[in-house]
Amino acid sequence: MTQRERPMSPHLMIYRPQLTSILSIIHRGTGVGLAVGTLFITWWLVAAAMGPGPYEATRELYGSWIGLLVLFGFSVCLFYHLCNGVRHLLWDMGYLFEIEQVNASGWVMLCASAILTLVAWSIGMSL
């Protein structure tokens, strides 16, 4: 039996990138990033529970430039996932389904997560 050439459904890559799809995949990406970040939260807590030696070593590591860089990445993931999660919950309740609203809420969410990240770091660095 000869197999007929069947039409393929358009692959994901063929579409022009859109705000909706990009924000959606970043939501998943930040979720995975936060999952990796739980390693560092656990590390910090366990080190503190082990005693002053491991705790100070962890503090030094987390306070180094590479530690701060990882922390910054974690905070970006945290605030993005938080803000976009609220957007998802609003959809779950049946709001903001019109395409203009989806795009507008996307930009609002991006601004909100950027502001929260900046506010958190300006407070954190001043302490």
Next chain:
Amino acid sequence: MSLESPLGRVRGLGTAKEGTGHFWHQRLTAIALIPLTFLFVVIVFAFIGADHADAVALMGNPLVATVMLLFLIVGFYHMKLGMQVVIEDYISHEGVKIAALLCVTFGGFTLATASIFAVLKLALGG
């Protein structure tokens, strides 16, 4: 004509036998994590510059310890549910998928247990 039995329809668990449990728990934990995340960030601020004695004293505050435990319990559960969806969506090979799900579940439970025990030890005096 529905092939569903009346009992099956009443239970509403569908063919996967879990109904909307996963979806619903993901949303419940998401709602709980909104205030918990802000409180967690505030607690992290409090730990900036804290030496070990300060850290023990901070975690000894029942409010701090309670928020930390809630954040960890709800957060790790939310993480397990979310990672499960990502793995089920993107890994098509059945064996690799099951292995990845086992890793996320066992790893998540291990990290959750370790971090919760650490908070309790600190809270109860280091």
